[in-house]
Amino acid sequence: xxxxxxxxxxxxxxxxxxxxxxxxxxxxxxxxxxxxxxxxxxxxxxxxxxxxxxxxxxxxxxxxxxxxxxxxxxxxxxxxxxxxxxxxxxxxxxxxxxxxxxxxxxxxxxxxxxxxxxxxxxxxxxxxxxxxxxxxxxxxxxxxxxxxxxxxxxxxxxxxxxxxxxxxxxxxxxxxxxxxxxxxxxxxxxxxxxxxxxxxxxxxxxxxxxxxxxxxxxxxxxxxxxxxxxxxxxxxxxxxxxxxxxxxxxxxxxxxxxxxxxxxxxxxxxxxxxxxxxxxxxxxxxxxxxxxxxxxxxxxxxxxxxxxxxxxxxxxxxxxxxxxxxxxxxxxxxxxxxxxxxxxx
Amino acid sequence: xxxxxxxxxxxxxxxxxxxxxxxxxxxxxxxxxxxxxxxxxxxxxxxxxxxxxxxxxxxxxxxxxxxxxxxxxxxxxxxxxxxxxxxxxxxxxxxxxxxxxxxxxxxxxxxxxxxxxxxxxxxxxxxxxxxxxxxxxxxxxxxxxxxxxxxxxxxxxxxxxxxxxxxxxxxxxxxxxxxxxxxxxxxxxxxxxxxxxxxxxxxxxxxxxxxxxxxxxxxxxxxxxxxxxxxxxxxxxxxxxxxxxxxxxxxxxxxxxxxxxxxxxxxxxxxxxxxxxxxxxxxxxxxxxxxxxxxxxxxxxxxxxxxxxxxxxxxxxxx
Numbered sequence: 092x093x094x095x096x097x098x099x100x101x102x103x104x105x106x107x108x109x110x111x112x113x114x115x116x117x118x119x120x121x122x123x124x125x126x127x128x129x130x131x132x133x134x135x136x137x138x139x140x141x142x143x144x145x146x147x148x149x150x151x152x153x154x155x156x157x158x159x160x161x162x163x164x165x166x167x168x169x170x171x172x173x174x175x176x177x178x179x180x181x182x183x184x185x186x187x188x189x190x191x192x193x194x195x196x197x198x199x200x201x202x203x204x205x206x207x208x209x210x211x212x213x214x215x216x217x218x219x220x221x222x223x224x225x226x227x228x229x230x231x232x233x234x235x236x237x238x239x240x241x242x243x244x245x246x247x248x249x250x251x252x253x254x255x256x257x258x259x260x261x262x263x264x265x266x267x268x269x270x271x272x273x274x275x276x277x278x279x280x281x282x283x284x285x286x287x288x289x290x291x292x293x294x295x296x297x298x299x300x301x302x303x304x305x306x307x308x309x310x311x312x313x314x315x316x317x318x319x320x321x322x323x324x325x326x327x328x329x330x331x332x333x334x335x336x337x338x339x340x341x342x343x344x345x346x347x348x349x350x351x352x353x354x355x356x357x358x359x360x361x362x363x364x365x366x367x368x369x370x371x372x373x374x375x376x377x378x379x380x381x382x383x384x385x386x387x388x389x390x391x392x393x394x395x396x397x398x399x400x401x402x403x404x405x406x407x408x409x410x411x412x413x414x415x416x417x418x419x420x421x422x423x424x425x426x427x428x429x430x431x432x433x434x435x436x
Numbered sequence: 437x438x439x440x441x442x443x444x445x446x447x448x449x450x451x452x453x454x455x456x457x458x459x460x461x462x463x464x465x466x467x468x469x470x471x472x473x474x475x476x477x478x479x480x481x482x483x484x485x486x487x488x489x490x491x492x493x494x495x496x497x498x499x500x501x502x503x504x505x506x507x508x509x510x511x512x513x514x515x516x517x518x519x520x521x522x523x524x525x526x527x528x529x530x531x532x533x534x535x536x537x538x539x540x541x542x543x544x545x546x547x548x549x550x551x552x553x554x555x556x557x558x559x560x561x562x563x564x565x566x567x568x569x570x571x572x573x574x575x576x577x578x579x580x581x582x583x584x585x586x587x588x589x590x591x592x593x594x595x596x597x598x599x600x601x602x603x604x605x606x607x608x609x610x611x612x613x614x615x616x617x618x619x620x621x622x623x624x625x626x627x628x629x630x631x632x633x634x635x636x637x638x639x640x641x642x643x644x645x646x647x648x649x650x651x652x653x654x655x656x657x658x659x660x661x662x663x664x665x666x667x668x669x670x671x672x673x674x675x676x677x678x679x680x681x682x683x684x685x686x687x688x689x690x691x692x693x694x695x696x697x698x699x700x701x702x703x704x705x706x707x708x709x710x711x712x713x714x715x716x717x718x719x720x721x722x723x724x725x726x727x728x729x730x731x732x733x734x735x736x737x738x739x740x741x742x743x744x745x746x747x748x749x750x751x752x753x754x755x
Contacts, residue, residue, distance in 0.1 A: 125543065125547075128547070129547040176527065176531075178531075227723075227724065231723075231724050231727045232727045233720075233723045233724055233727060234675070236474075236527065237668065237671060237672060237675070237723070238720065238723065240668055241665075241668065241672070241716050241719055241720050241723075242720065244665055244712075244713050244716035245713045245716055245717055245720075248709050248710060248712055248713035249709070249710070249713070251709040252707055252709035252710050255707065255709060256707060370535055373531065374531075374532075374535065377528055377531065377532075410542070410543055410546040410547065410552075412539055412542045412543045412546065413539075413543055415535065415538070415539030415542070415543075416536065416539040416540050416543055418535070418539075419532050419533075419535040419536035419539055420536065422528065422531070422532040422535070423514060423518070423529060423532040423533065423536060426518065426524045426525055426528040426529045426532055427514070427517070427518040427522045427524040427529065428522070428524075
């Protein structure tokens with residue numbers, strides 16, 4: 092990410108073990124202190140997390156949790172590869188989910204075609220909304236870092252209004268739309284898993300391929316390393332930013348659509364954002380600094396951590412929000428430590 | 437106009453301005469010494485939580501305020517040292533801090549009080565309101581300030597204090613020098629890092645006050661993620677105000693009124709899902725409009741510098 096490390100006395104005198112491992116260890120220690128303070132043996136809490144995530148019976152749950160989380164990891168990782176940050180994943184996910192629900196419920200036609208139309212519509216709508224933030228930066232100079240986040244609030248608010256008033260399923264009394272017709276739902280694979288898993292896996296493979304083997308991927312990486320050099324090299328930076336943000340938002344829209352069409356079968360207000368897929372995904376992407384393979388691995392790791400968190404909460408009464416604390420400590424540790432050898436002044 | 441601006445609206449606007457104003461002063465201070473503080477949201481949330489805990493434990497609002505400031509300062513150590521001594525990327529650190537604040541307060545809420553979502557208890561003493569009957573009939577300003585917490589008065593006093601310190605004192609000159617020309621400041625014998633660390637910690641105390649106003653001002657309750665984007669609005673106020681406390685305060689007034697109007701619209705029957713978004717829409721509109729007037733200047737150096745991985749602009753500016 093940064094320039095070649097300069098021979099600075101501090102950096103030379105210190106051998107560095109793999110930083111991610113140290114970060115996880117550090118987070119486990121701080122988290123262990125928090126668990127201890129709540130009167131539970133940390134070793135037991137961590138054992139429950141491990142069993143909850145990796146016991147054979149729990150694999151489907153872990154994968155089911157990983158599907159949206161890895162999806163949102165890609166949402167964050169793609170712009171980050173080019174040095175951009177998309178903080179608006181929540182709004183993009185919500186737009187995708189809502190559009191998918193509307194298309195699937197109201198578009199007539201054979202089920203599978205409706206499902207495909209719903210997925211495409213969700214991706215396009217969310218992609219355009221994300222591209223809006225990039226357009227604001229390139230045309231109006233409004234920093235995308237802030238605008239992508241601020242744009243989330245109107246999207247979430249309007250979606251919440253739509254599902255509470257015009258499109259509410261009045262027969263249930265809850266703020267949710269009618270059910271998606273059975274034909275338009277994503278095919279179930281095995282228990283909780285559905286075709287969405289394969290879709291996200293295919294997108295992840297495609298992102299890896301584009302990153303490693305294509306000009307588009309090379310240009311994006313070049314932008315991330317040195318914006319000016321990419322510009323001198325002939326990359327049209329404004330267009331690139333808009334396209335990248337479109338792709339990032341489109342994946343967020345697909346994640347929303349997959350949740351609606353594959354597991355909830357309707358748009359339910361508030362439940363899409365409570366698992367914080369967007370922020371876990373962002374942290375996973377930051378962990379790998381946008382490098383797709385590392386980001387996907389980190390996303391899988393966080394998915395396992397969070398799935399294990401449910402088991403920990405059930406068995407030891409330690410709140411599973413602890414896993415969010417652990418994730419942010421990992422990121423903070425790496426962010427602070429990463430800078431340690433960086434020579435900037 | 438008389439129907440639109442009512443005493444109640446003024447009072448709720450001034451109340452809504454206070455936390456954003458305190459947080460944006462924190463952002464202004466950090467920005468002036470060259471640290472881009474995007475963690476205001478998290479610092480406020482920590483302050484709000486510690487404020488409620490402090491008030492609950494000590495049975496006094498002052499205890500709550502002290503706890504809020506202390507906790508926010510301790511929390512700010514991450515940014516103060518991470519972004520200066522360790523030279524970490526301030527954007528990544530701030531994102532991590534915001535998420536840590538959100539997770540940690542939710543965790544502690546469950547472990548300490550056994551509740552999730554919101555926590556309220558009769559033992560939590562909220563901030564007393566200063567009633568000034570002499571001004572309560574003066575239209576607009578009097579309506580707004582006749583019945584507010586000490587923190588509201590402190591916030592506006594701090595606008596003046598920060599302005600004077602920044603622009604009229606040797607200390608302010610050094611602070612601005614640290615931000616604008618760190619090398620020159622260093623040459624003059626100023627310890628740039630020490631100035632940055634201390635400033636970020638002082639700013640943390642201000643963000644803690646903002647959080648205390650949020651949880652102990654109008655209500656006496658802590659709710660998970662109760663800052664609800666106010667820290668981000670404060671970040672925008674700092675940008676719009678070009679790190680000038682007076683201009684940032686003006687932006688905060690705009691956002692505070694947008695907030696108060698949304699409450700008013702809600703009372704007239706509009707669904708709150710729609711009215712709640714008005715501060716954010718106003719914020720976005722202000723960002724776009726302000727750029728129309730002054731091309732490109734909006735993206736302050738540290739925002740440009742803050743883009744992780746993108747080291748094109750900052751390197752040149754830092755020299």
